Amino acid sequence: xxxxxxxxxxxxxxxxxxxxxxxxxxxxxxxxxxxxxxxxxxxxxxxxxxxxxxxxxxxxxxxxxxxxx
Numbered sequence: 001x002x003x004x005x006x007x008x009x010x011x012x013x014x015x016x017x018x019x020x021x022x023x024x025x026x027x028x029x030x031x032x033x034x035x036x037x038x039x040x041x042x043x044x045x046x047x048x049x050x051x052x053x054x055x056x057x058x059x060x061x062x063x064x065x066x067x068x069x
Contacts, residue, residue, distance in 0.1 A: 001058065001059060001061050012058060015057065015058050016058065016062070019057055019058075019062055019064070051067060051068045052065050052066070052067060052068060053065070053066050053067070053068045
């Protein structure tokens with residue numbers, strides 16, 4: 001990714017910080033692999049590989065994966 005200005009850098013870093021703090025799974029909670037914004041009242045079951053949806057963040061710099069509905 002080519003950063004073209006200070007404003008662009010701030011936008012990219014803001015997106016990354018949101019992803020880092022909320023969107024990604026964390027292993028520190030007994031290896032539960034839940035993101036902080038996940039519903040803790042839901043029991044997560046393994047999903048088949050063909051039922052996973054990828055969402056590109058920051059132009060493909062980061063990929064987020066979620067079970068398809």
